[in-house]
Amino acid sequence: MSGNAFWQQLETGxxxxxxxxxxxxxQIPWNADGLIPAIAQQYDTGEVLMLAWMNREALEETLDRERVCYWSRSRQQLWRKGESSGQVQVLKEMRLDCDGDTLLLLVDQTGPACHTGRRGCFYNLVQGDRLVVDKPVLIDPESLYGK
Amino acid sequence: MSGNAFWQQLETGxxxxxxxxxxxxxQIPWNADGLIPAIAQQYDTGEVLMLAWMNREALEETLDRERVCYWSRSRQQLWRKGESSGQVQVLKEMRLDCDGDTLLLLVDQTGPACHTGRRGCFYNLVQGDRLVVDKPVLIDPESLYGK
Incomplete structure (x- = not known):
């Protein structure tokens, strides 16, 4: 069965x-780099925290350990979220979309998800002809990463 | 200023x-196809509805008309969400993440966002060693698309 047909059988499920x-x-249609985008959403508040990428190894580790592990495109290695900062994501639920090419992770995020020390990464708001920072830094990133 | 430096100046904002x-x-670091992923979230309930892609033209049209327009990778054309189905997304808020490579759209979705007739696309839940459909079809897609 082709990947497409596989996801189509679930459409009418x-x-x-x-x-x-x-x-x-x-049957996941991994992109040319073998990756799939994963949206992380705080399970109880519904806040969308970040989007990162997983390869198959990261996905399987995440399911196995119930701690979210991504693939870092910049470092080209597994990225066990919170490994250096302590700001881990406990996996509550994993979902795939209708064509199997995006993951939605319901997580319990400890502290800031964003490397800037903000709770989430989407702090740049379009307002008219400006892009405005509208979320505060909760923890100085220097204290998170010991720089 | 390089794209990276541009986003870094906002990190400490x-x-x-x-x-x-x-x-x-x-300064958006568009991917090799000139696209950026866009997460659509229902503005009042927080439900993550779908993830699709925008090129610069789709993004600008979305801001201009306050109706969400994506780039369809399968059809290789602008995809004015709801144009054929009537299930439009009114834009409430647009956000960019910390490195400018993902959009979060807060939208007001009319009816089902998903082409399967479900409210959202993330209806495939990982449960143990199974992937389980856990959201109902609200509207027969044949009635949405007149097939």
């Missing part, structure tokens, strides 16, 4: 229908 | 600091 997770992971 | 939106759009 009624609530409770399921497929093997192993088969689903094999 | 206090609430209310701003830059020109035109300059910010020029």
């Amino acid at each position: 009624t609530v409770g229908e399921s497929v093997s997770l192993d088969e689903a992971l094999a | 206090t609430v209310g600091e701003s830059v020109s939106l035109d300059e910010a759009l020029a």
Whole structure:
């Protein structure tokens, strides 16, 4: 079955229908770099914290340990979120979208998710012809990363 | 100023600091296809509805008309969300993340956001070793798209 047909069979699925997770992971249309975007959302408040990327190894580790692990595109290595800062993301729920090419992670984020020391990464708000910082730094990043 | 330096100057910004939106759009690190991922979130409930992609033209049209317009990677054309289905997204707020490479759109979604007729696209839940459909189809897609 082609990846496309695999996701299409789920499109008409009624609530409770399921497929093997192993088969689903094999049918993810990874991008040219072998990655899939993952949105992290705080599970109880609904705040969208960040978007990062996973390869298959990061995805499987995340499910296995219930701690979120991404693939760092800049460092080209596994990025165990919070490993150096302590600001971990505990995985509460993982979802795939209708064509299997995006992940939604419901997480419990300890402290700031953003490397700037803000709770989330989306602090740049479009306002008219300006882009305005509208979220405060909660923790000095120097204290998070010991720079 | 390099794109990186541009976003870094905002990292330490206090609430209310701003830059020109035109300059910010020029500094977005578009991917190799000239696109940026855009997360659509229902503005009042916080539900993450979908992730799609924008090129610069789609982004500018979205800001201009306050109706969300994506770039369809499969059809390789502007995708005015809801144009054929009527299920439009009114833009309430647009945000950029810390390194300027992801958009968060707060929207007011009319009816289903997903082409399957579900409210959102993230209806495939990982449960143990299964991937389970856990959201109902609200409207038969055939009635949305007149197939």
